[in-house]
Each structure stands twice: as C-alpha cells, then as structure tokens.
Amino acid sequence: MSSHLLLVEDDHAIRTVLQDALRRDGHQVTSAQDGDEAQALLRQRAFDLLLLDVMLPGPSGLDLLRRFRQRDTDTPVLLLTAKGSEDDKVLGLELGADDYVTKPFSLRELRTRVQVLLRRRQRRSERPAGELQIGANTIDLDGYQLRRGRTVHRLSPTEVAMLQLLWRERGRVVDRSMFLQEVWDGAVIGDRTIDTHLLHLRQKLERDPKAPRHLLTVHGVGYRLVVEPE
Numbered sequence: 001m002s003s004h005l006l007l008v009e010d011d012h013a014i015r016t017v018l019q020d021a022l023r024r025d026g027h028q029v030t031s032a033q034d035g036d037e038a039q040a041l042l043r044q045r046a047f048d049l050l051l052l053d054v055m056l057p058g059p060s061g062l063d064l065l066r067r068f069r070q071r072d073t074d075t076p077v078l079l080l081t082a083k084g085s086e087d088d089k090v091l092g093l094e095l096g097a098d099d100y101v102t103k104p105f106s107l108r109e110l111r112t113r114v115q116v117l118l119r120r121r122q123r124r125s126e127r128p129a130g131e132l133q134i135g136a137n138t139i140d141l142d143g144y145q146l147r148r149g150r151t152v153h154r155l156s157p158t159e160v161a162m163l164q165l166l167w168r169e170r171g172r173v174v175d176r177s178m179f180l181q182e183v184w185d186g187a188v189i190g191d192r193t194i195d196t197h198l199l200h201l202r203q204k205l206e207r208d209p210k211a212p213r214h215l216l217t218v219h220g221v222g223y224r225l226v227v228e229p230e
Contacts, residue, residue, distance in 0.1 A: 009051070009053045022114065025114075034057040035059030049117055065092065096154055115185070120157060132163065132164075136149065146204050162179065162201060173218045
C-alpha cells in the first residue's frame with residue numbers, strides 16, 4: 001500500500017522534481033504551492049507524511065507546522081530549510097518537526113529521510129507503547145507527551161524513538177552510530193543533526209538543562225540516560 005504525501009513548496013521547478021522522484025518511489029503525492037493551499041488540503045484529508053518548505057507565501061511552513069501539531073501529533077513532518085537558517089531548524093524541532101533537510105539537498109538524501117520517517121511510523125503502529133518514568137518525568141509514549149508536575153511538553157516521534165532507545169540502554173552509553181542505525185535507519189545524516197535533537201530533548205527532560213541529571217553527555221562517545229540520579 002503506497003503512502004500519501006503532502007508536498008508544500010513554492011518553487012515550481014523544485015516542486016516538480018521532488019514530486020516526480022517521490023512518485024517514482026511509489027508514493028501518492030499531492031502538492032501545494034503556498035501556505036493557504038496547504039491549509040485547505042489539510043482540512044480535506046489526512047496524509048501519511050508532510051514535506052514543508054519553511055519559506056512560503058501566505059502562512060509559512062512553521063506556521064503550518066504549529067497549527068498542524070495542535071491537532072495531529074503522529075503524522076511525521078519533514079522540513080525543507082534554507083542554508084544557514086539555523087533559527088528555523090531549531091524552532092521547527094521545538095514545534096514538533098521530525099527532521100529537516102537543508103537546501104540544496106540531494107534527491108537521494110530526501111528520499112532516504114522520507115523512507116526513514118514512514119518506516120518509523122509503521123513500527124510505532126506495530127509495537128506497544130505505554131509510559132516511562134524518568135525521575136519526576138512521566139513519558140506518555142502513546143500521547144507524545146512529557147509531564148513533570150504541571151509542566152507538559154509535546155514530544156516529536158523522533159524524540160520518542162530516541163527516548164525508547166535510551167531507556168532500553170539506560171545506564172549505558174549510547175553512541176551516535178546507534179542513534180543513526182535505530183532512529184534514522186542508517187540514513188546518512190551528520191552528528192550535528194543527532195546532537196540538535198538530543199539538545200531539545202534535554203531541554204524538555206531536565207529542570208535545569210545546563211546542569212543535566214538524566215540525559216548526560218559522555219564526551220567523545222555519546223549519551224547516557226540516568227533514570228534516578230544519585
């Protein structure tokens with residue numbers, strides 16, 4: 001069964017190339033050229049994955065993401081960002097994007113990221129979730145939420161996948177190659193992408209992210225989850 005993707009990109013040439021490539025991979029692709037058209041399509045039906053350009057006429061990709069995540073926490077979202085737009089990447093992850101690619105990117109890279117996100121979504125539907133308790137934090141894996149007292153943070157599917165890996169290996173160091181293999185299915189991404197996701201996860205998990213007690217960096221090696229700090 002093919003997946004139905006929504007591609008939102010205002011550049012006609014880029015939109016056409018991406019649409020053709022994704023269709024060759026067997027996906028059904030609906031495209032929109034601006035934020036208003038994308039909003040109308042999202043009201044009409046559900047999609048299996050969204051590809052959102054950040055810079056769009058009308059509502060931006062980040063505006064679309066913010067509104068979309070208010071009602072849908074499960075559908076994966078891949079952002080298309082401009083080179084050097086570090087703030088867009090950071091804000092996109094905070095708003096619930098699962099991943100991003102930076103223009104100019106290769107078709108192979110984008111197609112790989114799409115397949116990773118779709119496979120991850122399929123695996124989530126096949127395995128039980130439940131809750132994890134990390135110190136004062138309750139992680140609702142089904143609802144994609146982290147609760148600590150009255151504080152509630154939304155978790156992206158990528159952050160949930162990272163937490164499940166860290167929980168399985170709790171007390172032991174998880175290196176970047178393990179995150180790469182189990183969270184990104186071996187896709188070619190840089191260490192900085194992994195570190196950026198973990199930084200945002202730490203900001204949600206820790207009372208004081210500058211003095212972490214649960215998600216610890218082991219310099220030169222990776223990261224270690226401590227469930228109950230001494």
